[in-house]
Amino acid sequence: MTDLVLALDFGGTKASAGVVEPGRRVWRARQVAAVPSGANAATDLAHMLALAQSVLAGDRPTAIGVSFGGPVDFDAQMVRLSYHIPGWEGFPLTDRLQSALRAPAIIDNDGNVAALGEQRFGAGQGCASLLYLTVSTGVGGGWVLGRRIWRGHHGLAGEIGHMTIEPDGPICDCGRRGCVERLASGPWLARRARELLEARPDQGVRLRARVGGVLDAVDARAVAAAAEEGDELAWEVLRAAAEALGIAIGNAQNLMDPERVVVGGGVSKAGGRYWAALRAAAQARAMAGGRCEIMPAALGDEAPLWGAVALAQDHFAAIDLGRSSSP
């Protein structure tokens, strides 16, 4: 019988499940589905189990790795909560999955799992230490140190999104001032662009054209595209976001000196000018300067799912799961 790893990714808005034979880098089967509106933990789990059964196609998994989009108590293997879906508070997800799917399971939060995925199968292959950041609606992250996830004492490591960049800066959703998430995430970046478009009616011609003049339609993607086209208002906004993120990365380099920094999430696709500004800001702030590579993520939306595979491989090493194929 062939060993099979089942990987599950509980996102806030979508669920993914994949099945892979250990050592292979191609899914035997993979499915993604939107989380139905009005979901709670019970319906979210049922929905995921249906996805899992579908990709398993009658086979039983050897091990299950899980990425959860919210805080996880790793030692207890319980979900702490979801910021998107009610009912997950203190949920014994590992037990429930093991009962339903009759295989050993291991869960961790999506920042940690995605970091492991990029380190094992993506832009951090061969690196012993890596900081992974995702920049989209929020700014999150995770650490791999010594080829293993570093979770911290309370399981709260990797909260780079709430690093203070401007102590007296604008107020973040978390209530603190000047967090990198407030300065560099997609929604805030878009909001800043809308404010400037309102305040400067003669500027931002290309950005306005992109959204047909409808300011409410300005999102981070439109800002990034306009900035790449040379729209100066859009570039002013995007550059400020890149510089804030670059300072955060430079600070993290000074503190931890990782071998590589990998940046994923929607905003990381903002283009060459964005990446140049990001790297320049990080390099200007880091004592180690340009010695640490800052690279775009390679696995995209699949980072948590591939990370879940690596998590299961690492955790259930006693089961032969093709670890020899990893670097």
Added chain:
Amino acid sequence: MTDLVLALDFGGTKASAGVVEPGRRVWRARQVAAVPSGANAATDLAHMLALAQSVLAGDRPTAIGVSFGGPVDFDAQMVRLSYHIPGWEGFPLTDRLQSALRAPAIIDNDGNVAALGEQRFGAGQGCASLLYLTVSTGVGGGWVLGRRIWRGHHGLAGEIGHMTIEPDGPICDCGRRGCVERLASGPWLARRARELLEARPDQGVRLRARVGGVLDAVDARAVAAAAEEGDELAWEVLRAAAEALGIAIGNAQNLMDPERVVVGGGVSKAGGRYWAALRAAAQARAMAGGRCEIMPAALGDEAPLWGAVALAQDHFAAIDLGRSSSP
């Protein structure tokens, strides 16, 4: 024959040597001496070897642990350089000590070694992870993660002194703007107090009295003492320094979630108001809030020397060096 660990601390301005029987927390002998002016690496080493022979009193050490006050290439066991004494560039210190003292030696930089000292024998006993900071002429630090020193990929981890706190803030000695060292170290804190005393002739009565009206005599110690006495100008300066350091600690907590933060160095002795402001600023910025203790260092100037003992114990574990007595 009794096992003996020889611990050496090459500081920029003073040298220390101590001898201890493994498992004991009291020096069998310890000496501290100022580094002679005009020293170079060769005279500095000769001076240290004389100290070592003195504390050894004819015995041969079982192992030698060394704290060096400057960047060290740990893998190569070579000094990179000293910021204080010329001639240390690329110096094979471990080899030279092993030849001279006929025992295995291990060296690391003072930030790392002091962190290990506090974790093993000081304010971090029993903690698996710890950030150590020293705040005096500069701001430095070191990490213990999983009970071991975390050095980073290039051996540059722990550079918390050059974390950016104010991106557009004043220029640091390193050329960057708004580093925590620029905002929180002793000399800069004293300089800020002198500036305010000059600009505000009717303020800082207690601080002026402390230095007999001689503004050039204002140092961090005088500022701290005056602030504790209620001098509002001194407190304004000290509080700003505490808040900058607190933000840096809060950022480090968000990134790494260590079990404890230990703060040493001269400025850390600034008193209760300083510590209250430091802890409040860190707590306000850290997602984990008050869950991580921030404690004063317990070993003071001896942290590198005790850390050198722990370094030798960890590295030469094959030699029975009483490791069982450590937590």
